[in-house]
Amino acid sequence: MKRNLLFLSALYVATLLFMAIQKPVFMLYNAAEAPASPAAWASVVLHGLKLDLTVAGYVAALPLLLLLAGAWVRLPRRTWLAALDLYFGVVALFAAATFAVNVALYPHWGFPLDSTVLIYLSDPREAMASVDWATGVRQTLLAALYGGALWWTLHRIARRWFDAAPQPWRRALPASALLLLLCGLDFLAIRGGLGASVANVSKVAFSSDTFLNHAAVNPAFSLLSTLGERDDYAAAYPFFEPEELAARLEALVGDRQAPPAERLLATGRPDIVVVILESFARTIMDERVDGEWVMPRMQQLKGEGVWFENFFANSFRTDRGEVAILSGYPAQTRTSIMKLPAKCRELPSLARSYARAGYATEFIYGGDLNFTDQASYMYATGWQRLVWQKDLRFDTPAADWGYDDRVMGEFVAERVVDLARGGEPFLAGWLTLSSHTPFDVPYDRFDDKLLNAMAFTDDCVGRLVDRLKASPAWDNLLVVLVADHGYPYPADEPYDTPLRHRIPMLWLGGALAAPRTVETYASQIDLAATLLGQTGLRHDDFAFSRDIFVPRERPFGYYVFNEGFGAVDASGQAVWDAATGRLREGSDPELADLGRTLLQATYVDLAGR
Structure with a gap:
């Protein structure tokens, strides 16, 4: 032997x-x-x-x-x-x-x-x-x-x-x-x-x-x-001929250099922090237990900033939600562009756009950014500095997914204050992790582990905002809170419904001119064009992102699941199932065609990368 x-x-x-x-x-x-x-x-x-x-x-x-x-x-x-x-x-x-x-x-x-x-x-x-x-x-x-x-x-x-x-x-x-x-x-x-x-x-x-x-x-x-x-992506969803598809997409996205009809900011060059909230579903944010909000801080803060009432995740996974948020690129049904490094390397991104404008860019995560190829995607799309678990040393031990949101929230607050002192404009990102299964958190507010973990992250985000409010950084700061995806809560909520994909998005900070509620229907892919438009930067390289504040004939939210898509607007919803080739819900052919256009155009674009 x-x-x-x-x-x-x-x-x-x-x-x-x-x-x-x-x-x-x-x-x-x-x-x-x-x-x-x-x-x-x-x-x-x-x-x-x-x-x-x-x-x-x-x-x-x-x-x-x-x-x-x-x-x-x-x-x-x-x-x-x-x-x-x-x-x-x-x-x-x-x-x-x-x-x-x-x-x-x-x-x-x-x-x-x-x-x-x-x-x-x-x-x-x-x-x-x-x-x-x-x-x-x-x-x-x-x-x-x-x-x-x-x-x-x-x-x-x-x-x-x-x-x-x-x-x-x-x-x-x-x-x-x-x-x-x-x-x-x-x-x-x-x-x-x-x-x-x-x-x-x-x-x-x-x-x-x-x-x-x-x-x-x-x-x-x-x-x-x-x-x-080696899938034939371009042929995956052959709804329209190429010429018709191009015309439909152009009409859907519209003029990507049109100025927004409404200005939200009091300054044109704010420091920006994008906080991506793990699994923060609207169904959980709007939940009460014995009369108490599960997320009291989010409920409080939404009255202090710009609240987007009808906002939707593009998918059900973090890797796809991140790309939708940071690159304005729609999620895919049966694959993830983040796991295709050769294809995602040329994606547009907020990091690359703001770096061109002289911003320093930094992304922070308390866990392992190797998971689902996040580090590769981040570096490829222009983030100048990544800080994650391997770079961090705290007195408290890490949980299953990494350092919990309280530890990381304090770290992020200190880091943002330090960046603001440097005098150079910056874009910082933070992905939370405690509101992810197995929901083991140092917190004891609800018996339900899921709701207790969500409440913990809500508290941590509130503490982050409080810390930033008390600092000189706040006056020129824009904080964007947005979920990476929804969550199946309540448990009997079907995975393909609009309610399952409805998520919070809230803008806070001293850089805002005034609080207000935005009723326009939109989704994660629209954040990039909207944010860049509000800060006066070009976003014509974001082929799928629509500025929420540029008037559209029919604003709508869009998402995909493993075998289909959903489209939702003020008039109703359309949920299409690829397995049967039919609409599961809704009968509006125009709304269904909006979803078909985005789904097919996404896969055609994916094939060409």
């Missing part, structure tokens, strides 16, 4: 080293973009290990199973070794090909190798026509050298230590138990650890320099993890 443990250890370490060496070669090949700092190079290798460990776990999986079988099945050693040599050949060929192709394509594509390459490989002649002879020879030699060295190394490790000789059952049983334990550890390596977020490309993102994040990505992992993403 000792020999086999040495075999597995050597196999894992050797694979890890071969994966890691790809990073400096990649950076040498792209030296024009690579910074000269040795610390940057070291950071790429170190952060890249997160996915390299996962790939090494995949490579070790089959040898582990062969050892387990070898404890019970009598076969000549040369048979086991021949099987391993064949397997190592496949591993070496795949690793070498992805490495060499990634190095060659990156200068042209600007993003790590993923399943996009398969589109071009469907026509080998076209693929070869785009590769010049010198590049083809050079990359073939690189692949041969790398793949040959990897295969030979793993071959030698197996020859030296692999031992699959069958044993008496009294010795085979404990050996098998140990191997099963190692299988469990290998699964953890493949999964990416014990945390809430599994292995994904965002795991290695660490820098505001997109190139460094790309350099840290393991191309084999990137390709395999995106193989299921």
Whole structure:
């Protein structure tokens, strides 16, 4: 058994080293973009290990199973070794090909190798026509050298230590138990650890320099993890012909440079804080228990600022809600653009727009921003600084999702005050997390865990506002409170109804001219154009975002669920089900067509990215 443990250890370490060496070669090949700092190079290798460990776990999986079988099945050693040599050949060929192709394509594509390459490989002649002879020879030699060295190394490790000789059952049983334990550890390596977020490309993102994040990505992992993403997005919802779709979308969005008919701000260049509230549904905000508001602070604050009465989330997940809020991009039914790094890198964003106007941008989260590729999306869309759990140290222990909202609310308040002292305008973001299942919070107001957690975050947000009000930062501050999505409360509320997707949005701060209530129907995608319009900045690159204060013939809210969409306005609602191709609710064909236009246009746009 000792020999086999040495075999597995050597196999894992050797694979890890071969994966890691790809990073400096990649950076040498792209030296024009690579910074000269040795610390940057070291950071790429170190952060890249997160996915390299996962790939090494995949490579070790089959040898582990062969050892387990070898404890019970009598076969000549040369048979086991021949099987391993064949397997190592496949591993070496795949690793070498992805490495060499990634190095060659990156200068042209600007993003790590993923399943996009398969589109071009469907026509080998076209693929070869785009590769010049010198590049083809050079990359073939690189692949041969790398793949040959990897295969030979793993071959030698197996020859030296692999031992699959069958044993008496009294010795085979404990050996098998140990191997099963190692299988469990290998699964953890493949999964990416014990945390809430599994292995994904965002795991290695660490820098505001997109190139460094790309350099840290393991191309084999990137390709395999995106193989299921080759849907024909443009054909997913063929409601209208292309010309009609374009005309309908243009009429729906309207003039994206028209000035707003109403000004909410007393200043044209406020400091801005966007607080994204986890799962803050209107049904919960408007709930009372024994006569007490579940969210008394939100109820109080909505009379102090600009309250949006008829506002809707675009989806039911945080990753899609964030993109809708921060990029004005509609959510998708069966995928998430945040998990498609090659597609979301060119999305417009509030961070990028305000950075162009001279704002500093910073996003804060008390948990793991690797979850659902958030860090990758944030860096790609222009956030200059990310602060999250790995950067934070507090006396209190973190909960399941990260540091609770009371701890983070105090941190965010201090950070906003510090930014305001700097004299430079800023856009700061904060995503709360305590009002997320399992709803374990240091608070005891309601017996219902869900309502108690919501009440806790409500209290934390109130404390944040109180702290900012008491600071000099308040006079020039605009605070936008908006939920990432709704929540199925009450539990019998169907997941596809407008009520399920209705959420609060409230603007507060000394930068506001006066409090008021906005009755216009809108959704998260409209926040970007509205905020930019109020601060006098262009937003014509936000193709789907409509300024709430630019008059429209028929304002409406829009959302999607896993198999359909909903559209709602002052006259009614339309809920369309893709499974049946029919409206579940509503009979207004015009309102239904507004939803169809946005859904189809979203997927056509997604296909073109």
